Amino acid sequence: MTKKEKYIPALNQNWLTPLYDSVLKWGMREETFKGYLIEKAHLKPGHKVLDLGCGTGTLTIQMKQLSPRIDLTGLDGDQRVLSIAKEKAEAVGAVINWKYGLAFDLSFEEASFDRVVSSLMIHHLTTVNKRKAFQEVFRVLKPGGEFHLIDFGKPTSFVMRLVAIPISHMEEAGDNIRGLLFDMLRQAGFSTILENKHFKTIFGELIYYRSIK
Ligand SMILES: C[S@@+](CC[C@H](N)C(=O)[O-])C[C@H]1O[C@@H](n2cnc3c(N)ncnc32)[C@H](O)[C@@H]1O
Incomplete structure (x- = not known):
């Protein structure tokens, strides 16, 4: 497997990683869509929670601050973003298990988590x-556990279709833009609900999916 097949860095190139947090904050309505994801996850004290592909840890830290009694793991395939995440968490005193790993080959046991967010x-x-x-997400969730996912989806307006053109030809993002994630989630075994919740950003339209094991 090539390095690119294993993982692509947060902004596609390693040298851009230090800019990631600013791009998300100013270009992607980060607070709005991450806040929505957390609200929908209904985290409860004692929940075991996995943030899959946690990047620089903004969502992970926000979850821990809002729900201090969850047992939270942030996993990413890039050691560089994980060290940024660790530093950010230490700065605010958030205790999180940071783990290096690949999303499609998780080392956790079956039925380990109440929630997976991504x-x-x-x-x-x-x-x-x-x-x-x-x-893998299906395997590591407990029965009744929930997977809350936000990612690029099929554009719902002319402008968003234009914005999506540059990424739509790539295999990785192309599946999203063609609207294939819903069927993929169902084929993995989930009951998936599309709540018709979209977030328009300068890089494309984000869609929220709620899936239950
Ligand atoms: C665009 S960033 C998103 C980070 C964070 N979840 C957020 O919303 O800000 C994508 C992240 O996925 C990670 N990633 C890409 N492929 C991965 C894989 N196969 N396994 C685990 N993480 C992966 C990248 O390293 C990067 O940190």
Whole structure:
């Protein structure tokens, strides 16, 4: 497997990683869509929660601050973003388990988590690896556990279709833009609900999916 098939860095190139947080904050309505994801996850004290492809840890830290009694793991395939995440968490005293790993080959035991959340990671995976990652999420969730996912989706307006053109030809993001994630989630075994919740950003339209094991 090539390095690119394993993982693509947060902004596609390693040298851009230090800019990631600013791009998300100013260009992607980060607070709005991550806040929505957290609200929908209904985290409860004692919940075991996995942030899949946690990147620089903004969502992970926000979850821990809002729900201090969850047992939270942030996993990513890039050691560089994980060290940024660790530093950010230490700065605010958030205790989180940071783990290096690949989304499509998780080392956790079956039925380990009550919730898995994932933001903007799935469009980094090849088609085969997306399917494997969804199967892995299904495996590590407890029965009745929930997978809350936000990522690029099929554009719903002319402007958003134009914005999506540059990424739509790539295998990784193309699956998202063609609207294939819903069927992939179902094929992995989930009951998936599309709530028709879209977030328009300067890089494309984000869609929220709620899936139950
Ligand atoms: C666009 S960033 C999103 C980060 C974070 N979830 C957020 O919303 O800000 C995508 C992240 O997915 C990670 N990633 C890409 N492929 C991965 C894989 N196969 N396994 C685990 N993480 C992966 C990248 O390293 C990167 O940190």
